[in-house]
Amino acid sequence: MGQWLQGGNAMRIAVIWYPGTNCDEEAFRAIEAAGMKPEIVRWNTDVSGYDGYMIPGGWSYEDRIRAGVIAAKHPVMKTIKKEAEAGKPVLGICNGAQVLIETGLVPGLKDKVQMALAPNNDGYYCIWTNLLSTSKQGRCAYNKKLKQGDVIKAPIAHGEGRFTTRDAELVKELEKNGQIIFKYCDADGKVTDEANPNGAIFNIAGICNPEGNVMAMMPHPERAAWYKNIPYHEGKSFEENEKTTLSNAVFESMKEFINGN
Amino acid sequence: METELLVRLVIPDNVAITTLNTLKRMGYKIDELKRQDYYWFDCDESIADKIGKVDILVNANKNRFTVKQSSEKLGGTNILVTNIDEGDGLLNSLKTLGFNIKKMKKGTLWTIKPEDEKLAKQITEDLLMNPHYQEYEIL
Numbered sequence: 001m002g003q004w005l006q007g008g009n010a011m012r013i014a015v016i017w018y019p020g021t022n023c024d025e026e027a028f029r030a031i032e033a034a035g036m037k038p039e040i041v042r043w044n045t046d047v048s049g050y051d052g053y054m055i056p057g058g059w060s061y062e063d064r065i066r067a068g069v070i071a072a073k074h075p076v077m078k079t080i081k082k083e084a085e086a087g088k089p090v091l092g093i094c095n096g097a098q099v100l101i102e103t104g105l106v107p108g109l110k111d112k113v114q115m116a117l118a119p120n121n122d123g124y125y126c127i128w129t130n131l132l133s134t135s136k137q138g139r140c141a142y143n144k145k146l147k148q149g150d151v152i153k154a155p156i157a158h159g160e161g162r163f164t165t166r167d168a169e170l171v172k173e174l175e176k177n178g179q180i181i182f183k184y185c186d187a188d189g190k191v192t193d194e195a196n197p198n199g200a201i202f203n204i205a206g207i208c209n210p211e212g213n214v215m216a217m218m219p220h221p222e223r224a225a226w227y228k229n230i231p232y233h234e235g236k237s238f239e240e241n242e243k244t245t246l247s248n249a250v251f252e253s254m255k256e257f258i259n260g261n
Numbered sequence: 262m263e264t265e266l267l268v269r270l271v272i273p274d275n276v277a278i279t280t281l282n283t284l285k286r287m288g289y290k291i292d293e294l295k296r297q298d299y300y301w302f303d304c305d306e307s308i309a310d311k312i313g314k315v316d317i318l319v320n321a322n323k324n325r326f327t328v329k330q331s332s333e334k335l336g337g338t339n340i341l342v343t344n345i346d347e348g349d350g351l352l353n354s355l356k357t358l359g360f361n362i363k364k365m366k367k368g369t370l371w372t373i374k375p376e377d378e379k380l381a382k383q384i385t386e387d388l389l390m391n392p393h394y395q396e397y398e399i400l
Contacts, residue, residue: 064276066391070283073388102391116393119344165393 011036011258014050016080016096018043018071023057023094023220030222033244034251036258043076051258052089053080055096057157057220067117067160068098077103089141089254090214094158097206097216106216107170107179108209115165115207117218121199124159128231129197129219131205132185135178140212141257143181145249151189152182152247153230154219156197161218163204171202182206182217213257221247262305266312267327267370268298268319280371284384291384293374299341301366308360317354338376339400342390343368370400 013036015027024040031038031054038054041047061070071077077099084090084105092100097117100106104113131154133146146152165171174180182205186195196203198218206217225248227233228241244252274296281294300318302308313319313326329335343366352365371389373381378399385397 061279062275064279065389069388069391070279073283073287075286113391113393116391116395118346118391118394121348123350167393 011051011255013038013052013054013254014041014047015039016041016043016047016053016055016076018055018058018060018074018099020060020062021056021058021095023222026220026222026225027054027056027093030225030248030251031254033225033248034255036251036255043071043074046079047076048079048083050083050088052254053083053091055080055090055092055099056222057094057096060095060099063095063160066102067158068095068100069102071095071099072102081105084209084214087211087213089257091142091250091254092214092216093220093222094156094161094218097218098160100214100216105214106209107174107207108211108214109170109173114167114170115163117160118162118164119160120158120162120197125161125197126155126157127197128153128155129205130185130187130189130195131182131219132189132191133181134183135181139178140181140208140215142206142208142215142217142250142253144253144256144261146246146253149189150246150249151185151187152221152224152249153232153245154221154224154247156219158198158218161200162198163200163207163218165201171204174207175202177210179208179210180204180206181208181215182219217250221250224248225251262303262307264302264304264307264309264312265329266300266302266318267329268300268324269295269326270323271325272323280388284388287387289380289384291373291375291380293372295372297370297372299366299368299370302360302362303364304360304362306361308362312360315355315358315360317351335370335372335400337372337374338378338381340371340373340381340385340389340397341368341400342371342385342395342397344395346394
């Protein structure tokens with residue numbers, strides 16, 4: 001996978017900025033902390049030629065019609081789709097996940113929109129969640145540094161984040177393919193209804209495409225990149241708080257994937 | 262007794278403008294697109310005189326409303342998009358306000374020009390709804 005590298009360790013990651021994107025700065029810092037070179041790139045410029053892509057959270061086009069759909073229909077997504085088809089990593093978080101689901105890039109088993117991120121069962125919701133790494137380590141570009149069974153912390157902040165589908169066979173197929181990368185769980189890694197913050201089917205929090213280079217996840221690991229970000233880590237020393245957490249393994253895995261490891 | 266309430270913006274509707282621009286960029290030839298909030302109520306008594314005065318449905322500073330009986334026909338090609346599992350939040354709020362509503366439905370009513378049912382279906386399935394949690398009907 002290293003053939004796209006621009007030289008040295010300068011893995012250039014385009015952080016796509018749509019009108020209404022508001023998580024670009026924390027995405028930038030998390031990508032940088034993982035050892036890559038992020039660039040915030042406007043949606044209406046040429047975004048081709050980067051080593052990887054990240055579509056951050058926010059309210060692209062003010063969630064008009066429904067979250068992510070206007071951005072999904074923008075020509076920039078044709079470029080990103082082409083880059084994804086070439087095997088480059090594309091990560092969508094929160095609103096970015098909504099965009100990827102509305103393009104059909106995820107779950108990507110057919111060339112059409114196969115899922116929705118529907119309104120939460122209980123409206124807009126902000127809370128810290130636990131995420132179980134459900135797939136085999138290295139199944140996708142974003143769990144190379146996460147063992148199956150690891151639990152990471154990440155906050156959610158969304159009104160339309162409930163993974164759902166009317167295709168009864170789809171979830172079985174996703175499970176069989178190992179495409180469900182993260183599920184909402186409790187602190188001990190148990191997948192329970194109580195741990196599901198939005199009513200997502202099978203507690204799904206993150207899904208990848210069959211090839212594993214494109215992932216859509218609703219929680220924000222970039223907002224939990226350092227221990228100082230995590231409220232449950234209060235009382236630790238300054239040095240400990242400045243260390244990156246297991247949540248940043250999502251971005252560190254992306255780096256490994258680009259490196260071809 | 263069935264009552265339908267249509268609520269429209271009298272200030273510029275940015276959602277409709279963005280939607281029209283997106284459809285044009287996607288190659289659809291559409292002259293005009295309007296959007297209204299749509300509510301359908303089933304009650305024992307008439308609520309036609311009162312329902313448009315509920316400020317959680319109609320903000321008098323920016324909205325105007327039309328109450329219509331179900332037998333009335335709407336003009337133009339109209340697409341009603343509704344969520345499959347809307348929940349009872351709004352229904353419960355209206356009951357708290359004294360409305361004896363048995364059932365209700367909420368959605369977005371899109372009106373397009375030119376009048377073309379085939380085009381309406383295409384744009385709905387391509388942009389206006391996600392079939393995994395929404396459904397639509399051409400009115």
